[in-house]
Amino acid sequence: MAKLVSSIFIPLATVFAFFFSSSLAAVETKRFSSNLSPASLGLREEKLSHLHFYFHDILSGPKPTAVRVAEAPVTNTSSTAFGAVVMIDDLLTLGPDPDSKPVGRAQGIYASASQGEAGLLMAMNFAFTEGKYNGSTLSVLGRNKVFDAVREIAIIGGSGAFRFARGYAQAKTHTLDLKTGNAIVEYSAYVFHY
Numbered sequence: 001m002a003k004l005v006s007s008i009f010i011p012l013a014t015v016f017a018f019f020f021s022s023s024l025a026a027v028e029t030k031r032f033s034s035n036l037s038p039a040s041l042g043l044r045e046e047k048l049s050h051l052h053f054y055f056h057d058i059l060s061g062p063k064p065t066a067v068r069v070a071e072a073p074v075t076n077t078s079s080t081a082f083g084a085v086v087m088i089d090d091l092l093t094l095g096p097d098p099d100s101k102p103v104g105r106a107q108g109i110y111a112s113a114s115q116g117e118a119g120l121l122m123a124m125n126f127a128f129t130e131g132k133y134n135g136s137t138l139s140v141l142g143r144n145k146v147f148d149a150v151r152e153i154a155i156i157g158g159s160g161a162f163r164f165a166r167g168y169a170q171a172k173t174h175t176l177d178l179k180t181g182n183a184i185v186e187y188s189a190y191v192f193h194y
């Protein structure tokens with residue numbers, strides 16, 4: 001009798017142990033999170049970079065780079081165009097002249113988010129094409145009170161050379177054509193990255 005019980009029990013225990021350990025192994029290979037050393041991603045010392053360029057916001061003419069894609073019923077009667085949403089693919093250049101060296105594009109959205117004063121929500125990526133930053137992006141999200149002399153907008157991340165980026169950009173209007181709305185804006189960005 002004891003021999004019969006053990007001959008059934010031992011194989012069952014073996015099967016159970018095998019099943020249990022293989023399910024543990026499955027959990028192991030599908031692990032959701034783990035701790036890494038920064039070196040394992042090739043991250044060495046964090047550095048601070050300054051980038052300086054001009055942003056060309058062109059609303060008029062045959063090839064606008066800023067187009068209104070949405071508005072609210074109240075936008076036309078609002079002194080701040082509250083509710084207007086503009087999609088941009090604006091050229092970035094080294095100097096204020098639009099024919100100066102291109103360094104990238106600002107792609108994204110700005111929207112009138114303030115009812116009391118001119119205040120934009122900026123949500124865009126700077127996609128750089130210049131030098132070692134070619135192919136790298138900075139993601140920018142913040143408030144832009146366009147009639148202030150200097151506006152500060154947060155840099156909340158990036159890709160490529162700008163992985164783990166954080167910092168801020170200062171925007172200053174260089175020229176504004178009140179008739180067309182076309183503007184050239186100077187950007188000075190301070191970014192921590194690796």
Ligand SMILES: *[C@@H]1O[C@H](CO)[C@@H](O)[C@H](O)[C@H]1NC(C)=O
Binds near residue numbers: 073
């Ligand atoms: C607002 O004005 C523009 C042009 O002046 C017009 O094209 C648009 O239809 C108007 N929108 C609304 C919601 O009235």
Ligand SMILES: *[C@@H]1O[C@H](CO)[C@@H](O)[C@H](O)[C@H]1NC(C)=O
Binds near residue numbers: 130131134135
């Ligand atoms: C940036 O990279 C792209 C793709 O690799 C390449 O075609 C382009 O010529 C580069 N631009 C500059 C200015 O180096």
